[in-house]
Amino acid sequence: MATKVLNYIPKESFIHGLSGTTKLIIFLTFSVLCGLSFDTRVLLFLLLLSFIGFSLSNIRLSEIRLMSTFLIIFLVMNFILLFLFNPEYGPELYGSRTVLFHLFGRYDVTMEQMFYQFNVSLKYVIGFPIAILFISTTNPSEFASSLSQIGVPYRISYSVSLALRYIPDIQQDYHEIAQSQEARGVALGKDVKFFERLKNSAKILLPLVLTSLNRIDDISNSMQLRSFGKHKKRTWFTKKKMTAADYSVIAFCIILFVVGMIITNQGGNNLYNPFVR
Amino acid sequence: MKPIISFKDFSFQYNAQKQPTLKHIDLDIYPGEKILICGASGSGKSTLGNCINGLIPFSYEGKMEGELTVDGITTKDSSIFELSTRVGTVLQDPDGQFVGLTVAEDIAFALENDCVEQDAMKRQIMEAAGKVGIEDHMSKAPYDLSGGQKQRVSMAGVIVDDVKILLFDEPLANLDPYTGKTAIELIDLIKKQTDTTVLIIEHRIEDVLWEKVDRIILMDDGRIVSDTKPEELLRSDLLSRYGIREPLYLTQLKYAGVDVNKVEGIDNIKDLVLKENDKKKIRNWYEAQSKPERINDNDYILEVEHVDFAYDNSEQILFDVSFKVRQGEMLAIVGKNGAGKSTMCKVICGFEKNRTGRILFKGEDITQSSIRARASHIGYVMQNPNQMISQAMIFDEVAMGIRNLGLSEEELQERVYNTLKICGLYEFRNWPISALSFGQKKRVTIASILVMGPEVVMLDEPTAGQDLRHYTEIMEFLKELNEKGITIILITHDMHLMLEYTDRSIVFTDGRIVADKSGSAVLCDRELIQKAALKETSLFYIAEMVGIIDPVDFVDCFIDCDRKERDRGN
Numbered sequence: 001m002a003t004k005v006l007n008y009i010p011k012e013s014f015i016h017g018l019s020g021t022t023k024l025i026i027f028l029t030f031s032v033l034c035g036l037s038f039d040t041r042v043l044l045f046l047l048l049l050s051f052i053g054f055s056l057s058n059i060r061l062s063e064i065r066l067m068s069t070f071l072i073i074f075l076v077m078n079f080i081l082l083f084l085f086n087p088e089y090g091p092e093l094y095g096s097r098t099v100l101f102h103l104f105g106r107y108d109v110t111m112e113q114m115f116y117q118f119n120v121s122l123k124y125v126i127g128f129p130i131a132i133l134f135i136s137t138t139n140p141s142e143f144a145s146s147l148s149q150i151g152v153p154y155r156i157s158y159s160v161s162l163a164l165r166y167i168p169d170i171q172q173d174y175h176e177i178a179q180s181q182e183a184r185g186v187a188l189g190k191d192v193k194f195f196e197r198l199k200n201s202a203k204i205l206l207p208l209v210l211t212s213l214n215r216i217d218d219i220s221n222s223m224q225l226r227s228f229g230k231h232k233k234r235t236w237f238t239k240k241k242m243t244a245a246d247y248s249v250i251a252f253c254i255i256l257f258v259v260g261m262i263i264t265n266q267g268g269n270n271l272y273n274p275f276v277r
Numbered sequence: 278m279k280p281i282i283s284f285k286d287f288s289f290q291y292n293a294q295k296q297p298t299l300k301h302i303d304l305d306i307y308p309g310e311k312i313l314i315c316g317a318s319g320s321g322k323s324t325l326g327n328c329i330n331g332l333i334p335f336s337y338e339g340k341m342e343g344e345l346t347v348d349g350i351t352t353k354d355s356s357i358f359e360l361s362t363r364v365g366t367v368l369q370d371p372d373g374q375f376v377g378l379t380v381a382e383d384i385a386f387a388l389e390n391d392c393v394e395q396d397a398m399k400r401q402i403m404e405a406a407g408k409v410g411i412e413d414h415m416s417k418a419p420y421d422l423s424g425g426q427k428q429r430v431s432m433a434g435v436i437v438d439d440v441k442i443l444l445f446d447e448p449l450a451n452l453d454p455y456t457g458k459t460a461i462e463l464i465d466l467i468k469k470q471t472d473t474t475v476l477i478i479e480h481r482i483e484d485v486l487w488e489k490v491d492r493i494i495l496m497d498d499g500r501i502v503s504d505t506k507p508e509e510l511l512r513s514d515l516l517s518r519y520g521i522r523e524p525l526y527l528t529q530l531k532y533a534g535v536d537v538n539k540v541e542g543i544d545n546i547k548d549l550v551l552k553e554n555d556k557k558k559i560r561n562w563y564e565a566q567s568k569p570e571r572i573n574d575n576d577y578i579l580e581v582e583h584v585d586f587a588y589d590n591s592e593q594i595l596f597d598v599s600f601k602v603r604q605g606e607m608l609a610i611v612g613k614n615g616a617g618k619s620t621m622c623k624v625i626c627g628f629e630k631n632r633t634g635r636i637l638f639k640g641e642d643i644t645q646s647s648i649r650a651r652a653s654h655i656g657y658v659m660q661n662p663n664q665m666i667s668q669a670m671i672f673d674e675v676a677m678g679i680r681n682l683g684l685s686e687e688e689l690q691e692r693v694y695n696t697l698k699i700c701g702l703y704e705f706r707n708w709p710i711s712a713l714s715f716g717q718k719k720r721v722t723i724a725s726i727l728v729m730g731p732e733v734v735m736l737d738e739p740t741a742g743q744d745l746r747h748y749t750e751i752m753e754f755l756k757e758l759n760e761k762g763i764t765i766i767l768i769t770h771d772m773h774l775m776l777e778y779t780d781r782s783i784v785f786t787d788g789r790i791v792a793d794k795s796g797s798a799v800l801c802d803r804e805l806i807q808k809a810a811l812k813e814t815s816l817f818y819i820a821e822m823v824g825i826i827d828p829v830d831f832v833d834c835f836i837d838c839d840r841k842e843r844d845r846g847n
Contacts (some may be wrong), residue, residue, distance in 0.1 A: 046591070141378050165378065177664050179628040183652035184678035184725065186667075203667045210663040218373030225330055225366045226376075227390040228435065230358040235392050237385040 010163075013055040016137045019240040020146030020149075022249050027134045029253040035125050037264040037271040040115075044121045046260075054129040056135050064132055075121055082117050083107075090116035098277040112275060140164045145236035154234055162219070170212060177207045187217045230236050280305035281442065282329060282473050287343035289328060294339075295637035298324045301343070308441070311475040313485050313507075316496035317520035317744040325496065326444050326478050328352065338799075348441055364434030364442045369450050371427035372420070380422070380430050381405070381415040387438045404435035408470055409463065424614045425456040426563055429463065436467060442474045443467070449481050450742045453613040453770045454812035461487045480744050482516070483524035483815065495519060507544035510538050518744045525773070526815035529835055530555075532842075533562035549822070553831075556823045563825060568832040573780065575604040577656070578641070578764050579625070579733055584634035586617075594620050595631070596788045599775055602733070607756070607765045609775040609796060612785035613810035620769045621785070622735045626657045638733075652678070653834055656726035660737040662718040665725065671697070671713075672706050674721055677740040678729045692728060699761075700724040701754070716747045720754070727758075734758070735766040738772060752778050765830040772800060772812060776836050784809045797832035 008245070010016070024273075034046060061068065084091075087106070090113030091097040098111040138146070140161040147157035177190055186200045223229075264270050284304040290297040298321050304310060307412065315324040327333040335357040345352045348363045368374050384402040406412040409429040414422060419430055428448065435443065445464060465488040468475045479485050482493070486507060488623040493510050495503040497519045503510055510516065514522045527544055530537055535555045542548030551559075574630030579602040585594035595617050602608055605750055610618045623629045625636055628650040635644040638654050659665050668674040676693045684692070697703040700720045705713070710721060719739065726734060739755065740748045748771075756778060759765050769775060775782050775796040780798045782793040786809045792799055799805060800814045816835055820828035 041700050139378060141382055162376070167316055173664070176659070179623070179626075179648065180564060180657065180659055180665050182648045183626060183657065183669060184626075184729070185649060185652075185681050186677075187649075206669075207511050208668045211661065214663065215373060218368065218370060219376065221332060221336060221387075222374035223376060224336055224357050225332065225361050225368075226387040226438075228360050228386075228388050231392055233392060234389050235398065237382045237395065237398055239395070253785055259630070 009059060009063060010139070010140055011058050011137070013058040013137070014245070015041075015053060015054060015133060017243075017245070018249060019242055019246050020138050020142035020244040021149045021242070022149060023134055023138050023254055024143075025049045025250055027130055029257050030130045031127065033257055033260045034123050036270060037260060038119055038120055039260075039264040039266075040122070040270055040274075042260045042263055043119060045125065046126045047122060050126050050129045050133075053133055056134055059133070059136055064136070067128075067132060071124070071225045075124060078124070079117055079121060082120065083113065087113055089113065093271065094273050094275045098275070115274070135164075139238060141236070141238045142240065145239045148234075148236070149239075155229060158228075166212075166215070170208070170214070173211050174204060174208055177204050177211075181207075278307050281308045281348055282306040283346045284328075284346075285343075285344040287328070287345050289324060289339055291324075291337060291339040292815055297340075298499050298542045299328070302501060304494065304501060304504065306474060306476070308474055309472065310491045311465075311489070311643055312483065312498065313490045313493045314476060315480050315493060315521055317480065318744060319495040319498075320519075321499040322478050322480075322496045323446060324499075326366070326446050326476065329360075329442070329476070330366045330444055331355065356366040356551070361729040362391075362438060363440055364444055365426075365438060365440035366444045366446065367431050367435055369447045371424070371451070372549060374431055374434075375419040375427075377417050378418060379409060380419055382523045382721055383419055383430055384433045384437055401437055402433070405433040408436060408467060409433045423456070424452050425459055425743060426457070426755075428452065428460050432463065432467060436471060436473075437479070440473065442476065443471075445475070445477045446480070447479055447742070448477065448482055449479055451468060453810050454772050455806075455810035457481075457484055458487060458812050461485060473498075480521055482521060485737055486524065489545065491513070495521070499847070511543050520744060522745045522773070524815060525835075526819050528839065529816055530559070530836055532535065532835070533559040535559065546818050549818075550823055551819075556757070558787065559823045560825070563823075563831055563834060566838060568830070568834070571780065573603050573606055575606075577637075578604040578639055579600045580637040580640075581621075581625065582635050582637070584621075584624060584631045584636070586620060586629060586631050588629075594788050595624065598634070598788075598790055599791060600783055600793060602764060602766065602795075603806070604732070604764055605759070606781065607759045608767070608777045609779040610766060610768045610785065611772075611775060611782055611799070611811065612824045614815045617735055617788040618785050622657055622737065622768065623767070624734065625651075626655060630659075644815045648694035652731070653729050655733045655735065656729065656731035658719075658722050658726055658734065658736040658739065660739075660741060662715070662722045663765075665722045666710055666718065669709055671702060671708050671710055671721055674710060675702075675728050678725055696724050696728040699727065699758070716743065716750060719751060723754075727763075731763070731768065733764045735768070737768045738770065739767060740769070746835060749779070772796075772814060776800065776814065776832065777839070784811075795829070795833070796827050797836065798829045799833060801828045 030046060030050065035045060041088035061237050087108065091110055092110040095115055096112060100109045102108050106245055127214055144157040147160065148154040181204055182188055188197055268275065284302040287299060287302040288297050289299040314322050314325060324333065326338065328345055329347055331352060333339065334353065343352055347360060350359065350773040352360060372787060375383050376386050381402055384405055385398050388398045388401060403412060406415060409432050410428060411429040411433055413425060419427060422430065448460055452460060461484060463475065464475060477485055490507060492504065493507050494501055495515060505516050511523065511527055526549065527537065529541065535558050537543060541550040560659065582599050583592065584595055584598045585593065598621060612618055620629065622821050624631045625708060626648060635642050643651055666674055668677060672693060675696055679689060679692060694703065697706050699722060702720055702724060710718065713721065740751055743751065752774065755765055766777065779796055782796045783790055783792065784805065785801060791808060800811065801817050805812065806813050814832060814833050817828050820831040825831045
């Protein structure tokens with residue numbers, strides 16, 4: 001069976017038990033805070049929380065290995081490119097320049113630049129487990145209901161959840177199509193050169209799109225025939241009732257956000273600057 | 278009584294079509310009736326159904342003339358939502374219509390859209406689930422259910438809304454024979470429980486008639502050509518004239534010279550009453566048949582030995598599977614959905630790797646060969662042509678499999694043209710594939726495999742969803758290929774295909790081979806039929822009724838006689 005890249009992994013855990021709306025609020029709080037803040041202390045605290053959340057979810061690392069590998073590659077690339085394109089951004093930002101050693105040409109490795117890049121990477125490292133956590137512990141239907149709860153029109157939120165739902169099916173289709181193409185000389189194996197493989201993967205696209213379009217046609221007929229879109233609102237079978245745990249987590253998120261923003265903006269900007277003497 | 282559905286001089290033309298699909302339809306359907314709508318592909322039967330449930334004109338646009346009222350409302354002034362509370366539609370492919378992640382959620386879908394509160398919703402779905410007998414599986418994912426259970430879920434999702442009319446669009450198309458039979462029984466049960474009007478659109482009429490229907494509407498080229506009681510339609514010659522397969526037992530009675538006008542209970546094999554002199558006619562016919570003898574003692578071309586298979590970390594799918602295929606055979610692989618038939622074929626092609634056992638081609642072990650290496654000997658045609666077609670033009674699609682063999686452009690062209698000629702596609706060689714019908718696309722996919730010169734071709738459900746004419750077209754083509762020496766292996770749910778075209782059947786149940794014998798022998802074996810979710814042929818009933826000791830031989834004689842009749846017709 002095709003490896004599942006990203007999907008809901010049903011389990012029993014504290015995180016799974018929270019309502020979708022709560023998880024969406026956690027996700028948004030973390031994303032916004034993480035996006036706005038450059039304060040290392042805040043970021044480190046968020047990192048700690050996101051790892052705690054992850055361990056509470058009972059999701060095993062092996063279940064998300066593919067995504068984790070991807071993240072590490074991305075981080076390394078990002079780190080190198082940031083440095084190559086603008087090695088002096090850190091000193092500029094922090095207003096001081098402490099050279100660690102000279103590399104070549106105009107490239108000096110400075111403490112400030114490293115610290116800046118460390119902060120950027122931190123943001124990704126925080127965001128990643130939270131995103132994984134949200135997707136793999138939220139039942140797609142509940143996800144739709146929570147989106148509509150916070151004001152997204154239900155037609156849009158339902159399409160998003162359907163799209164998520166069909167990822168495994170489309171992966172299965174891809175797998176089958178790839179096999180039949182391989183039988184006809186379209187090489188996709190590991191021994192084929194990367195660009196050759198990329199070019200050949202494109203050949204699978206047409207059949208994949210055609211089968212997916214058929215799928216969409218069927219499902220949209222079936223939905224219409226069962227009154228989807230009849231009213232401005234709809235009810236949700238999977239909506240979880242909010243519990244005390246939900247309310248406490250939401251309250252915690254609000255406090256976290258407010259305190260995080262206060263700390264971040266303490267010095268007049270969103271930086272934590274250890275280089276100021 | 279006032280009709281619940283009434284067409285008055287009704288015509289419909291899709292925007293993309295030059296001709297109307299429905300022409301001057303006049304039809305009244307009364308509350309509580311159970312009606313079968315049949316017709317060949319393109320006869321307009323599905324369009325008729327879509328007019329009733331509102332997909333036409335609200336989802337598929339076009340020009341409508343005349344009038345159609347459903348439960349007192351004129352459809353064109355209504356909306357798909359208003360109609361959907363009156364007409365419940367069960368679409369063809371149960372897999373394609375699930376929206377919920379669990380059975381319960383899927384059944385609740387219509388109620389959610391109607392803003393029913395959670396508590397009331399839970400009550401209503403339990404009630405609907407109880408009616409179809411799926412209440413013990415509420416928290417399962419629809420995809421983990423068997424074909425029959427899936428169908429139950431889609432029915433529950435429709436009756437939960439208290440509709441007055443139930444419309445089934447080709448309910449048998451994707452089901453194994455046994456599940457098809459239970460689906461027909463379930464439709465009947467629901468009709469009795471809910472007192473609804475039931476419309477079944479289907480071209481497999483023998484299967485639908487397993488439970489009584491009040492009327493059959495026969496369509497052809499957008500018109501109603503017959504609207505009458507089942508027994509009257511069966512006694513006429515309209516079915517064969519309009520490309521619908523008549524029930525096998527009926528054909529048999531006709532061959533034996535029985536006057537079908539005088540036979541009682543002709544519309545259902547369970548109710549059929551044969552008089553003593555009719556029985557005698559059948560016995561006489563049977564004795565006059567020459568016993569067909571077909572022996573194939575060619576060498577084995579394909580041998581599968583003790584194959585086990587499982588996907589990584591999941592349950593085992595194939596258990597110690599062994600069988601042998603002789604060169605030039607036409608072989609059927611049958612069994613219920615999920616029994617391992619397709620997986621077996623994928624293992625043979627090398628798409629999936631068996632854990633144990635080996636596969637021999639012409640005595641040579643190919644277990645370690647690559648997909649590509651096996652493909653030049655053994656071809657595999659998938660069920661859905663859209664999954665295989667990756668080029669825009671027919672020539673390119675067929676040429677793809679031999680492009681990187683290092684042939685010169687002339688050699689390549691010659692090989693592709695030859696294949697296109699064999700497949701009857703030569704005159705279309707410069708056409709875009711999108712201009713072809715489903716049956717022609719199927720041929721293109723077969724051509725794209727044949728071009729690589731395989732000696733064995735495996736086909737997954739080559740005739741699924743095809744009417745009699747297209748079925749015959751595809752099967753006669755495969756028979757021709759077979760006569761040219763290509764060994765053909767077919768995965769199928771169609772018991773008639775198995776009887777009519779194949780020499781031997783391999784029956785799978787839960788990943789194991791449970792029988793390996795002729796199609797007629799399979800279909801006269803009650804225990805096996807039950808175990809493998811097949812369905813006995815009505816010929817078997819006739820043989821029992823008449824008191825023939827060797828029903829297998831009786832079925833063989835019939836098939837032989839039928840082949841001769843058909844060859845004479847051609």
